[in-house]
Amino acid sequence: MLITTDLARGPTFVAKNSYIRVKKAPFHLKNKHLHPGKSRLLPCIYRPKITSFRKRNLMDMSNRILGLDVARAYAIFGMLIVNFNFCFGYLQDQSALGRFLSLFTGNSTAIFIICAGMGVSLLTHRYSSYSREEKTSYKSVILKRSWFLFAIGLLLYNWWPGDILHFYGGYMHLVAFLIFLPKRFFLFSAAAVMAIYHILLLYIPVDTGWNLATFDYTDFWTIPGFLRNTLYNGWNSIFPWFAYFALGMWLGRLDWQAPRLKGRLFGTALVLFLAFEGLRRYSLLYPFEKPVMDYLHSEYFPPYLPFMVITASFGVMVITFCAWLGERWPDSRLLQWLSDTGKMTLTNYVQHLTLGILVLQLLSGISYTGLLSADKVLPPAYILLYATVYFILSVVFSVLWTKKFKRGPLEMLMRKISNG
Numbered sequence: 001m002l003i004t005t006d007l008a009r010g011p012t013f014v015a016k017n018s019y020i021r022v023k024k025a026p027f028h029l030k031n032k033h034l035h036p037g038k039s040r041l042l043p044c045i046y047r048p049k050i051t052s053f054r055k056r057n058l059m060d061m062s063n064r065i066l067g068l069d070v071a072r073a074y075a076i077f078g079m080l081i082v083n084f085n086f087c088f089g090y091l092q093d094q095s096a097l098g099r100f101l102s103l104f105t106g107n108s109t110a111i112f113i114i115c116a117g118m119g120v121s122l123l124t125h126r127y128s129s130y131s132r133e134e135k136t137s138y139k140s141v142i143l144k145r146s147w148f149l150f151a152i153g154l155l156l157y158n159w160w161p162g163d164i165l166h167f168y169g170g171y172m173h174l175v176a177f178l179i180f181l182p183k184r185f186f187l188f189s190a191a192a193v194m195a196i197y198h199i200l201l202l203y204i205p206v207d208t209g210w211n212l213a214t215f216d217y218t219d220f221w222t223i224p225g226f227l228r229n230t231l232y233n234g235w236n237s238i239f240p241w242f243a244y245f246a247l248g249m250w251l252g253r254l255d256w257q258a259p260r261l262k263g264r265l266f267g268t269a270l271v272l273f274l275a276f277e278g279l280r281r282y283s284l285l286y287p288f289e290k291p292v293m294d295y296l297h298s299e300y301f302p303p304y305l306p307f308m309v310i311t312a313s314f315g316v317m318v319i320t321f322c323a324w325l326g327e328r329w330p331d332s333r334l335l336q337w338l339s340d341t342g343k344m345t346l347t348n349y350v351q352h353l354t355l356g357i358l359v360l361q362l363l364s365g366i367s368y369t370g371l372l373s374a375d376k377v378l379p380p381a382y383i384l385l386y387a388t389v390y391f392i393l394s395v396v397f398s399v400l401w402t403k404k405f406k407r408g409p410l411e412m413l414m415r416k417i418s419n420g
């Protein structure tokens with residue numbers, strides 16, 4: 001790869017041995033190959049000096065991606081706790097440690113989805129300058145990745161009914177047709193899917209298809225059940241969970257180099273978080289009617305508006321904080337390790353739901369069923385210890401892997417299929 005110049009637009013990156021067409025070259029360019037008023041093909045061998053401004057912009061982009069990968073690593077750690085606790089723990093544990101584990105419920109998934117939206121948005125952050133052919137190519141890549149994730153997710157669903165990847169594929173399929181719209185439409189999309197979800201609640205009982213004692217979705221493999229689960233009342237159904245993805249798309253389009261942006265985002269998210277959490281606390285002191293209390297205090301399922309706002313706000317605070325860490329300590333070895341882990345989010349997600357569960361089943365002697373069970377459970381201290389150790393081992397694996405390969409194994413497979 002050579003750094004070359006377009007005489008009208010300045011430095012650009014092009015492939016080695018490429019050529020540019022020069023028209024009416026300026027007289028002050030002292031090069032025997034350049035003739036004023038002529039048009040000819042020239043080898044791209046000119047290497048312009050990269051200014052400090054350009055260096056700073058490249059560094060800001062790198063640090064922003066570093067922070068995003070660190071946030072992904074945090075989301076993976078939270079999902080380890082939530083999923084291992086669901087499989088082998090007791091969700092209603094009211095001990096201090098049990099309540100601590102429950103804090104990760106919803107928040108980690110929200111960050112996971114928001115980061116995914118930001119990643120897709122960053123993939124096309126210069127969309128306004130793309131040609132029609134380039135836009136078509138990007139749409140094709142996104143669609144192929146959505147199908148890949150959808151297929152992997154359905155395969156995984158047979159083992160882990162709480163799979164998020166097939167929903168994730170659904171989000172990306174929608175995004176392929178929205179990706180080149182102005183960023184304000186992403187916020188409109190988030191509001192729209194939330195509104196549609198609440199309208200659907202009036203007509204379709206939210207527990208339709210569910211055995212809430214074990215959290216088994218009884219008719220998932222029927223056409224009506226599959227569509228209902230995917231669109232409306234699955235663990236991470238498109239309505240309303242796509243709102244997180246759309247929020248991430250909007251965040252990815254913002255100018256993160258602006259000096260006050262992160263502070264404003266963090267402050268706005270904090271105000272929303274405190275407002276809705278404060279309303280919840282107030283309702284405990286001065287209770288409302290039971291339907292209102294259920295609506296305010298509902299957690300992961302069903303995901304009503306208060307839950308969505310609280311988890312989205314928390315997610316934005318974590319992401320902006322991680323972005324600040326990336327800017328403040330870009331050379332930190334710990335952040336680089338976490339970034340390597342975040343780059344392999346897909347691999348680490350599938351790995352913990354297969355290898356991680358099998359190892360925990362072996363260590364605990366409790367059979368894994370994929371369903372909620374209160375017969376044999378592990379104490380929250382055991383769950384937290386195992387999740388922490390497993391996360392550390394995942395970090396070590398990710399660091400060692402990225403020393404030789406740029407991406408994780410599943411990430412490489414997805415790119416090969418979508419870019420091939």
